[in-house]
Amino acid sequence: MRLSSRHEVTIGSREEEKARESSVCCFNALKERGLPCTCSGHTNQEAVDMADIVILAIPFKHVESTLSTLTGLSGKIVISPVNPMEKRDFFVFTPPPEGSAALLIRRLLPPGTRICTAFNTVAANKWRALGEELDLAIPVCGDDAAAKTVVMDLVNSIPKIRAYDAGPLAVSGMVECLTPLLLNIARYNKMRDVGIQFR
Numbered sequence: 001m002r003l004s005s006r007h008e009v010t011i012g013s014r015e016e017e018k019a020r021e022s023s024v025c026c027f028n029a030l031k032e033r034g035l036p037c038t039c040s041g042h043t044n045q046e047a048v049d050m051a052d053i054v055i056l057a058i059p060f061k062h063v064e065s066t067l068s069t070l071t072g073l074s075g076k077i078v079i080s081p082v083n084p085m086e087k088r089d090f091f092v093f094t095p096p097p098e099g100s101a102a103l104l105i106r107r108l109l110p111p112g113t114r115i116c117t118a119f120n121t122v123a124a125n126k127w128r129a130l131g132e133e134l135d136l137a138i139p140v141c142g143d144d145a146a147a148k149t150v151v152m153d154l155v156n157s158i159p160k161i162r163a164y165d166a167g168p169l170a171v172s173g174m175v176e177c178l179t180p181l182l183l184n185i186a187r188y189n190k191m192r193d194v195g196i197q198f199r
């Protein structure tokens with residue numbers, strides 16, 4: 001919803017009807033606010049085929065099974081907002097042997113895929129609260145300088161959000177572990193939807 005008033009967004013799902021329902025929901029939410037919306041729903045593979053930039057907005061537990069069904073990602077920019085974590089007595093960062101979800105994704109994808117991490121630290125409720133401006137920082141990691149610039153421009157296209165270059169993809173684990181930290185801070189301090197900012 002935050003992107004589709006400024007960019008052409010294609011939602012993918014294993015169940016195409018769910019993607020179509022999400023696109024209609026997005027359109028209606030923006031229309032109520034008098035905002036334009038370019039959003040459509042398709043299968044995951046169709047979404048990949050149509051996209052210049054792919055955002056893997058999926059839970060960590062579904063990463064391998066989802067990527068195993070997709071082709072055509074080589075050469076595309078792929079953004080990972082995936083955070084490997086578990087809810088136990090508190091939220092715990094549980095990275096794969098590679099050290100981060102992003103590094104696992106790099107291993108699973110074909111050579112030439114241009115992988116960056118971004119959007120990891122923004123709560124879903126914040127994205128949905130369209131009446132609120134998001135005065136937040138988004139760390140971006142990646143090894144391809146040109147791809148990182150494209151991703152940072154995408155982040156900065158959302159009003160009040162600012163992208164920060166956080167370094168190479170090897171730093172992604174540091175970014176991913178911020179989310180369980182933020183959830184624990186929110187829980188133990190009776191806060192909601194905690195984010196980060198750099199001053």
